[in-house]
Amino acid sequence: MWKAILEWRNSPTPSQGTSPVQRLMSRRTRSFLPCKTSMYQHEVQRAVPSQVARKRQVAKSYYDTKAKPLPPLVIRQPIRVKTHPQQAHSNWKSGVIEDSAAPRSYIVEVDGLRDFVQ
Secondary structure, three states, rough: OOHHHHHHHHHHOOOOOHHHHHHHHHOOOOOOOOOOHHHHHHOOOOOOHHHHHHHHHHHHHHHHOOOOOOOOOOHHHHHHHHEEOOOOOOOOEEEEEEEEEEEEEEEEEOOOOOOOOO
């Protein structure tokens, strides 16, 4: 199975013209298929950052077709927040918007404690 993964990493991506290993290491890695030794020469891939940026722009445009801006929250508006969003099973608690810190970021009071929420 690892031989198949090696060959897959050495195969060029149609949209970019180079393989993933070429973009990472600026050369092809040796494989079990016969190949000319000139194919293993170093060749720096300079277009990789622009290709990544273009790919991200395309993904963003697809996302933005269905996305819509959310209305801003109002000061003293009751809300529900997760107290520990990093934990898988954290509880939702009732809170109140105290202040606006930045666009889409608020100071929230939950159980008498003030916290910053994005």
